[in-house]
Amino acid sequence: MKVLVTGGGGFVGQWLARALLERGDDVVLAGLDDRSRSPEILQPREWDAVRWISMDMRRDADVCAGVDATRPDLVVHLAGISFIPAASSAPTEAYDVNFLGAVRLLNELARRLVAGDLEPTVLVVGSATQYGRHDLSSMPLTESAEQRPPTVYAATKAAQEIVARQVFRATGLRVICTRSFNHSGVGHGDQYLLPALGMSAVPDPREFFVTSTWFDQDFVAAKILDPARVTSPATSKRSLMLTIVPSTGPSEIPDFARASAASAAVLACSR
Secondary structure (H helix, E strand, O other): OEEEEEOOOOHHHHHHHHHHHHOOOEEEEEEOOOHHHOOOOOOHHHHHHOEEEEOOOOOHHHHHHHHHHHOOOEEEEOOOOOOHHHHHHOHHHHHHHHHHHHHHHHHHHHHHHHOOOOOOEEEEEEEHHHOOOOOHHHOOOOOOOOOOOOOHHHHHHHHHHHHHHHHHHHHOOEEEEEEEOOEEOOOOOOOOHHHHHHHHHOOOOOEOOEEOEEOOEEOEEOOOOOHHHHHOOOOOOOEEEEEOOOOOOOOOHHHHHHHHHHHOEEEEEOO
16 A cells, blocks of 8 residues: 655654555655654664655645555545644744645545545544543533534634544545654654653653553553663663543643643653
């Protein structure tokens, strides 16, 4: 299967690429020109096994050229401004990338479908932040729960899902929408909450996974470390497993971070 991954140089994109390579797919990663700013997740041999193309989701011509160059069976749409404060500080850019980028991609794929040129499936990755806050009495939420996006980022993801479903209804393009919860793992940027906590708990952590619940969301590990890797004397990397005690109820992030850093159980192994 030929798979096009937008935002392929990012944290999720690289972990996905690894999984796709392991199952034998033909993987094309699309992103902005400067791949040097990507997290170091894929190994050189894995980069050699994938194809990289430049695609700016803000440009119609880039999206069209990317679809032309790959002719994918499956598109996983990950490209976007994912750091919530960055989206809030530049809302116009966030809507252009996260929402209008999806509009460009979905309509280009739908145009090819209607013309009989392609018949792809599209996975549009949203966010659980689309749900916003709900009373505890309504938990657990179902997919039919009202979406109450509280931030620019959440609103762009809700808008992305609306257009994906509209394109499906209008053209029959196969679209799958997710509202994914928080995730972390090796290569996650240290501007995000869990890596920042790991950095404060143990200086210079290289590999970790975290399981936790705060507010009403779960954190998902991108890759659960093999215990043999953690304890192997052959590895030169310092590895740790960080487990954060779940919060007992809604709290503000600073309180959560302080409590978590103080109560984290850290299992570390180094040479």
